[in-house]
Amino acid sequence: MSEVDIFKALADPTRRAVFERLADGEKNATELREGFSLSQPAMSQHLAVLRSAGLVAEQKSGRHVHYRVNPDGLAQLHQWLHRYRAFWPQRVDELKQLLKEMDQ
Amino acid sequence: MSEVDIFKALADPTRRAVFERLADGEKNATELREGFSLSQPAMSQHLAVLRSAGLVAEQKSGRHVHYRVNPDGLAQLHQWLHRYRAFWPQRVDELKQLLKEMDQ
DNA sequence: GACTCACATAAGTCTATGCTTATGTATTGG
DNA sequence: CCAATACATAAGCATAGACTTATGTGAGTC
Numbered sequence: 001m002s003e004v005d006i007f008k009a010l011a012d013p014t015r016r017a018v019f020e021r022l023a024d025g026e027k028n029a030t031e032l033r034e035g036f037s038l039s040q041p042a043m044s045q046h047l048a049v050l051r052s053a054g055l056v057a058e059q060k061s062g063r064h065v066h067y068r069v070n071p072d073g074l075a076q077l078h079q080w081l082h083r084y085r086a087f088w089p090q091r092v093d094e095l096k097q098l099l100k101e102m103d104q
Numbered sequence: 105m106s107e108v109d110i111f112k113a114l115a116d117p118t119r120r121a122v123f124e125r126l127a128d129g130e131k132n133a134t135e136l137r138e139g140f141s142l143s144q145p146a147m148s149q150h151l152a153v154l155r156s157a158g159l160v161a162e163q164k165s166g167r168h169v170h171y172r173v174n175p176d177g178l179a180q181l182h183q184w185l186h187r188y189r190a191f192w193p194q195r196v197d198e199l200k201q202l203l204k205e206m207d208q
Numbered sequence: 209g210a211c212t213c214a215c216a217t218a219a220g221t222c223t224a225t226g227c228t229t230a231t232g233t234a235t236t237g238g
Numbered sequence: 239c240c241a242a243t244a245c246a247t248a249a250g251c252a253t254a255g256a257c258t259t260a261t262g263t264g265a266g267t268c
Contacts, residue, residue: 002121011115029246030243039228045226046226053254068215088182144216145258164215166214
């Protein structure tokens with residue numbers, strides 16, 4: 001698991017959508033396919049990428065594999081972003097100001 | 105500029121390194137090449153990707169082009185991450201606990 | 209005005225990646 | 239125990255992406 005892997009994993013729109021679905025709650029690979037027009041191997045490969053990036057965790061239960069969000073990946077991402085914190089408070093303030101102005 | 109573009113832009117190690125150098129301070133394309141073993145067009149293309157992702161901003165000055173971190177991109181990333189905030193406070197607490205244990 | 213410098217853009221190549229179909233491997237139900 | 243289910247893995251293909259060399263463009267220099 002590294003930052004590169006995390007960014008690469010999230011660079012794919014399908015994987016980002018899968019991750020978002022997992023954020024709603026634990027699901028197995030078959031449930032995750034619902035709504036997507038993807039072959040079963042494609043989903044399996046996407047999950048492998050997310051897993052090796054530390055973004056999701058798996059738990060085998062019989063012949064099902066339950067996937068859930070792994071906070072480790074998000075923590076890594078959060079830590080990376082935090083290095084550049086100096087750049088966004090200013091921006092946040094600007095947004096706050098903008099919202100204040102829009103309210104009037 | 106979209107989340108996909110941002111993640112894609114940051115998925116490349118070279119672009120992440122370029123971004124990190126820009127975080128240290130505004131630089132032009134030639135200065136950015138120092139230390140990298142990249143052709144000039146390669147750097148130019150990387151900067152184009154970072155620019156279209158909203159991660160850096162350019163400012164032309166004579167025949168030089170000065171690049172700097174654009175907070176907009178980081179703000180987008182921060183906003184994306186914030187959607188999953190529910191997952192990381194728990195993790196942060198775990199890390200704090202771990203650090204506390206390591207101190208002893 | 210020719211020349212150089214600091215870039216951007218074009219075109220071509222090679223590798224990475226996302227997809228497919230085909231197959232392998234546990235697990236479970238009849 | 240045999241078929242079906244729920245996956246993972248393999249192999250092949252087609253597109254995307256990162257790089258190169260070559261060329262274009264506009265701004266400073268002499």
